Amino acid sequence: xxxxxxxxxxxxxxxxxxxxxxxxxxxxxxxxxxxxxxxxxxxxxxxxxxxxxxxxxxxxxxxxxxxxxxxxxxxxxxxxxxxxxxxxxxxxxxxxxxxxxxxxxxxxxxxxxxxxxxxxxxxxxxxxxxxxxxxxxxxxxxxxxxxxxxxxxxxxxxxxxxxxxxxxxxxxxxxxxxxxxxxxxxxxxxxxxxxxxxxxxxxxxxxxxxxxxxxxxxxxxxxxxxxxxxxxxxxx
Amino acid sequence: xxxxxxxxxxxxxxxxxxxxxxxxxxxxxxxxxxxxxxxxxxxxxxxxxxxxxxxxxxxxxxxxxxxxxxxxxxxxxxxxxxxxxxxxxxxxxxxxxxxxxxxxxxxxxxxxxxxxxxxxxxxxxxxxxxxxxxxxxxxxxxxxxxxxxxxxxxxxxxxxxxxxxxxxxxxxxxxxxxxxxxxxxxxxxxxxxxxxxxxxxxxxxxxxxxxxxxxxxxxxxxxxxxxxxxxxxxxxxxxxxxxxxxxxxxxxxxxxxxxxxxxxxxxxxxxxxxxxxxxxxxxxxxxxxxxxxxxxxxxxxxxxxxxxxxxxxxxxxxxxxxxxxxxxxxxxxxxxxxxxxxxxxxxxxxxxxxxxxxxxxxxxxxxxxxxxxxxxxxxxxxxxxxxxxxxxxxxxxxxxxxxxxxxxxxxxxxxxxxxxxxxxxxxxxxxxxxxxxxxxxxxxxxxxxxxxxxxxxxxxxxxxxxxxxxxxxxxxxxxxxxxxxxxxxxxxxxxxxxxxxxxxxxxxxxxxxxxxxxxxxxxxxxxxxxxxxxxxxxxxxxxxxxxxxxxxxxxxxxxx
Numbered sequence: 001x002x003x004x005x006x007x008x009x010x011x012x013x014x015x016x017x018x019x020x021x022x023x024x025x026x027x028x029x030x031x032x033x034x035x036x037x038x039x040x041x042x043x044x045x046x047x048x049x050x051x052x053x054x055x056x057x058x059x060x061x062x063x064x065x066x067x068x069x070x071x072x073x074x075x076x077x078x079x080x081x082x083x084x085x086x087x088x089x090x091x092x093x094x095x096x097x098x099x100x101x102x103x104x105x106x107x108x109x110x111x112x113x114x115x116x117x118x119x120x121x122x123x124x125x126x127x128x129x130x131x132x133x134x135x136x137x138x139x140x141x142x143x144x145x146x147x148x149x150x151x152x153x154x155x156x157x158x159x160x161x162x163x164x165x166x167x168x169x170x171x172x173x174x175x176x177x178x179x180x181x182x183x184x185x186x187x188x189x190x191x192x193x194x195x196x197x198x199x200x201x202x203x204x205x206x207x208x209x210x211x212x213x214x215x216x217x218x219x220x221x222x223x224x225x226x227x228x229x230x231x232x233x234x235x236x
Numbered sequence: 237x238x239x240x241x242x243x244x245x246x247x248x249x250x251x252x253x254x255x256x257x258x259x260x261x262x263x264x265x266x267x268x269x270x271x272x273x274x275x276x277x278x279x280x281x282x283x284x285x286x287x288x289x290x291x292x293x294x295x296x297x298x299x300x301x302x303x304x305x306x307x308x309x310x311x312x313x314x315x316x317x318x319x320x321x322x323x324x325x326x327x328x329x330x331x332x333x334x335x336x337x338x339x340x341x342x343x344x345x346x347x348x349x350x351x352x353x354x355x356x357x358x359x360x361x362x363x364x365x366x367x368x369x370x371x372x373x374x375x376x377x378x379x380x381x382x383x384x385x386x387x388x389x390x391x392x393x394x395x396x397x398x399x400x401x402x403x404x405x406x407x408x409x410x411x412x413x414x415x416x417x418x419x420x421x422x423x424x425x426x427x428x429x430x431x432x433x434x435x436x437x438x439x440x441x442x443x444x445x446x447x448x449x450x451x452x453x454x455x456x457x458x459x460x461x462x463x464x465x466x467x468x469x470x471x472x473x474x475x476x477x478x479x480x481x482x483x484x485x486x487x488x489x490x491x492x493x494x495x496x497x498x499x500x501x502x503x504x505x506x507x508x509x510x511x512x513x514x515x516x517x518x519x520x521x522x523x524x525x526x527x528x529x530x531x532x533x534x535x536x537x538x539x540x541x542x543x544x545x546x547x548x549x550x551x552x553x554x555x556x557x558x559x560x561x562x563x564x565x566x567x568x569x570x571x572x573x574x575x576x577x578x579x580x581x582x583x584x585x586x587x588x589x590x591x592x593x594x595x596x597x598x599x600x601x602x603x604x605x606x607x608x609x610x611x612x613x614x615x616x617x618x619x620x621x622x623x624x625x626x627x628x629x630x631x632x633x634x635x636x637x638x639x640x641x642x643x644x645x646x647x648x649x650x651x652x653x654x655x656x657x658x659x660x661x662x663x664x665x666x667x668x669x670x671x672x673x674x675x676x677x678x679x680x681x682x683x684x685x686x687x688x689x690x691x692x693x694x695x696x697x698x699x700x701x702x703x704x705x706x707x708x709x710x711x712x713x714x715x716x717x718x719x720x721x722x723x724x725x726x727x728x729x730x731x732x733x734x735x736x737x738x739x740x741x742x743x744x745x746x747x748x749x750x751x752x753x754x755x756x757x758x759x760x761x762x763x764x765x766x767x768x769x770x771x772x773x774x775x776x777x778x779x780x781x782x783x784x785x786x787x788x789x790x791x792x793x794x795x796x
Contacts, residue, residue: 009679010618011676011677012622012626012675013625016625034716035716058713058714058716084614101617101618102620102625143716
């Protein structure tokens with residue numbers, strides 16, 4: 001059985017795809033999401049093998065969402081769109097799977113055939129945005145999209161990944177690894193990323209150092225990352 | 237007595253010369269309010285010359301010279317100012333000094349001081365806004381009189397022996413005082429008359445030009461053709477009183493008003509060489525009928541005897557000509573020549589303006605077409621997808637959606653650029669919203685609160701629709717939780733306020749300009765009703781985006 005997630009902001013579209021997929025015996029729809037933010041959480045948690053992903057969705061587009069996925073949990077993606085010339089051109093160019101809505105059954109069967117023969121995720125580096133502009137976060141249960149430039153630092157603990165801005169404190173499904181790769185946040189500790197723009201001072205200590213942000217929070221810097229952090233500011 | 241007569245005679249010769257000069261354009265310099273440097277030089281030369289001639293042709297009296305030199309110095313100072321006056325006086329004085337005699341030094345000093353005195357007086361009057369006094373003959377008489385009294389005093393003080401000086405002054409004072417003062421006064425009166433005439437002439441000229449300009453406004457906005465041409469020709473003919481006026485385009489006569497209209501028929505090809513040359517060479521052509529023979533190219537019995545042809549431009553291109561004619565026995569007035577050229581410039585500007593206006597309205601229409609053609613393909617294909625899916629589940633509902641879609645597309649394709657009623661615009665919006673609601677059943681709530689009496693209000697087509705589409709596309713559909721769109725209308729202080737508000741609050745103020753849709757809506761509202769009306773946007777992040785439109789409510793008031 002191939003576990004699969006449907007992501008689309010239109011309920012009828014999700015329902016339709018679910019109906020169509022129910023005719024395939026080896027596909028099991030394990031979840032449905034109406035936006036990319038919920039989908040990120042679902043993918044990180046349930047790790048589906050296959051994701052049907054609509055491109056145009058609120059706040060975070062399908063493309064942006066892929067850029068937020070940890071390569072380790074990256075599922076096989078089948079894009080779906082009703083109309084998007086540029087995306088379709090890119091899919092054709094890179095031989096990615098995509099479905100045009102309304103979905104033709106023959107086309108779906110063909111795509112599923114391709115997926116069945118090789119379920120490995122494709123490399124999508126070339127079509128996804130390299131630099132994330134905003135991060136999908138939760139404040140309690142409420143969704144909140146935080147622009148990257150507002151972030152002071154990010155850290156992980158047992159309960160997950162936390163994002164701190166000057167005003168608020170939220171959590172996110174994005175991993176530190178993805179954040180380090182796709183944003184200007186710099187690693188300063190195994191559990192911490194800091195925005196270089198938010199640093200007001202770096203205090204050297206015996207075992208490493210401590211960064212003080214503009215809003216006055218102290219963040220630990222481990223010896224391992226001190227050098228690269230100092231280099232960032234022009235100290236060798 | 238003989239001396240008085242002699243000096244008077246001299247003065248009269250000068251005045252005759254001045255009168256003659258006053259008929260030339262050169263004289264205009266003396267009537268200027270604030271002479272510029274080159275003019276001051278000219279004033280210096282003229283009045284120094286006056287002084288020199290006056291001394292040279294003066295009457296020898298007991299080793300001194302009775303003369304009208306003071307006239308030159310005083311007038312020069314009055315017209316040229318302190319520096320010019322001083323220099324004129326100095327020149328006249330030095331020249332006098334060269335003649336010798338026992339009063340040479342006294343005369344040199346006094347002439348210089350007369351020039352300076354007059355110059356200072358002129359300066360004082362100018363800076364104290366009493367310039368008009370300068371041109372008053374009585375004032376000039378008085379001033380020259382005072383200047384001459386001063387001269388006599390200087391002679392008495394400086395010239396030695398005193399007895400001889402006193403005797404001289406007794407003899408020459410009365411004639412010199414009288415003649416110089418009179419001469420200066422007469423001179424100024426000629427200047428004044430000339431000045432008044434110039435002013436009158438130029439104001440008559442300006443008012444004539446302004447009248448033509450005023451009457452021509454808008455006539456040529458739609459371009460140069462037989463109708464607009466004959467209107468303009470009539471106006472020009474009325475205002476200039478020339479024999480006839482014609483307007484042509486590049487190839488044929490468009491209009492002809494006045495003498496000879498019996499054989500100068502609009503619509504005929506241009507036959508006159510003069511006109512063809514004016515068009516080809518882009519030059520004003522003039523045949524005065526005397527030096528440059530003019531003959532009507534159509535009829536040998538034509539009464540017209542002189543002709544001025546001025547090309548009309550649109551940008552750099554000659555698009556036609558305007559022709560002014562005068563009868564054989566009438567002089568072609570110079571003023572009409574200048575005026576004719578001015579009119580041609582004015583008409584060219586109006587044609588250009590008309591074209592610009594036309595282009596702009598074309599542009600707006602093109603933009604509108606673009607906007608309407610922008611049936612968002614996303615919207616269209618997603619709607620088709622939704623309908624395809626619903627067809628399987630609820631055929632009746634699918635049919636309903638198809639009807640809404642066709643209604644929406646039909647209105648969109650109609651592409652009217654005129655006015656529609658608010659009711660019709662809301663129908664368009666309803667169709668759109670019905671479809672969007674079907675696509676996002678749990679996400680989109682719509683509230684319409686427009687009083688029925690506003691439904692007959694006329695607004696430009698596609699005023700609300702793009703705003704609502706924006707509210708959905710960039711607002712609600714971008715909000716993860718969904719939201720509400722509210723369309724409202726109200727009558728406030730004789731103005732209608734229409735609002736489109738969403739509760740997503742995701743509006744991002746554009747960096748340089750609004751999107752095409754919003755800009756165009758605002759532009760069309762302003763074009764329809766003026767600058768004080770139009771569109772403005774308020775928003776609060778994550779709370780609301782509110783687009784308000786203000787329009788006048790005249791149609792509604794008329795209905796009540």
